[in-house]
Amino acid sequence: MIAAVCLGFFGATLALLGMKCTKIGGSDTTKSRLTVLSGFHFLLSGICCMTACSIYARRITTDFFDPLFVKQKFELGAALFIGWAGSVLCILGGLVFCLSASESFSLKGKYRYTGAPSFGTTHRQHNRTANSLQTEPREPRRPLQRNAYV
Template sequence: MGNMATEIVGFLLTVSGWVLTSSTLPTDYWKVSSVDGTVITTATFWSNLWKTCVTDSTGVSNCKDFPSMLALDGYIQVCRGLMISSVCLGFFGVILALVGMKCTKIGGSESTKARITCLSGLHFILSGICSMTACSLYAHRITSEFFDPLFVAQKFELGAALFIGWAGSVLCVLGGFIFCFSVTEGFSMSREYSYNGATSFISTRHKSTKACEIPSKDLSEQAASSRQFGKNAYV
């Protein structure tokens, strides 16, 4: 029962992390223009992995998609690939978790379900690592430009999507480790049970064999007493 509860906790953590990670892809604010040192702000610039936008003082936004994928900066292309890989790994991890968990009726034998659960945990760990790498790479580019005194273009700050992505990555990695821990705990318990069962079976068999053995001395005494009883029976 404890092992099943551990798997349920891991499943809730990983699914929550996967949902947060997936929600960062369509989120607008990956980076927002900085107002540091600006007295009058007439427009706010912000962008994500797919488009760049500007919002004027009246609240009207004008967005433009990136015109060419090949003309993009390298870090944006890498972040796109990592985030899409993270979402795909998390999706397959959810399916494997539903098949391998003990509270479900599919997946085959206990050993097969344990292997599937462990594979699901590895999927979630890789998903969290991909998402964390993408968010960290994007944030590193923003901070390096912000603190560069020679960078004279518009400077940006970290957007809300990066913090959501980091939170989802931590949940995915934590839930994946919980899945793997629950599987190793179940394997150790099964090995201990099988060892104790084999020991008790051997000891029981030894006791029964020992009980069935009759010493030769007792047999000779029983035979002598029976012959003595036969002589005196007709006196």
């Protein structure tokens, strides 16, 4: 559990550094690598937590059903179920981090944002009928004036 907590802490720190909104961390490729690294930390943290909770639950159940065990017997409690749920969420979060960063590596040059269409004050009317959807060519973009957004 100590290893899970340490790995989770380092994963959260690397995830904060790997976000696009932070100024620390360098370029976008460096931030993507930090995100993948934090995903691996979260995966390992979830696996360590799952292992620790499962080992303790196994010990509790073997002691509970052992007729020769005379000490106080424990039952599976809420802490174990919270530990299992937390480890599953940590594993899923690590997978999401790893998969989201791997998509940014593979789709780097395929899609490009060209900006929102300009809705200037043009008085063109669109001639569209119910059966045909024809679009007219766009006007070239004009630079924004001084008070464009006011």
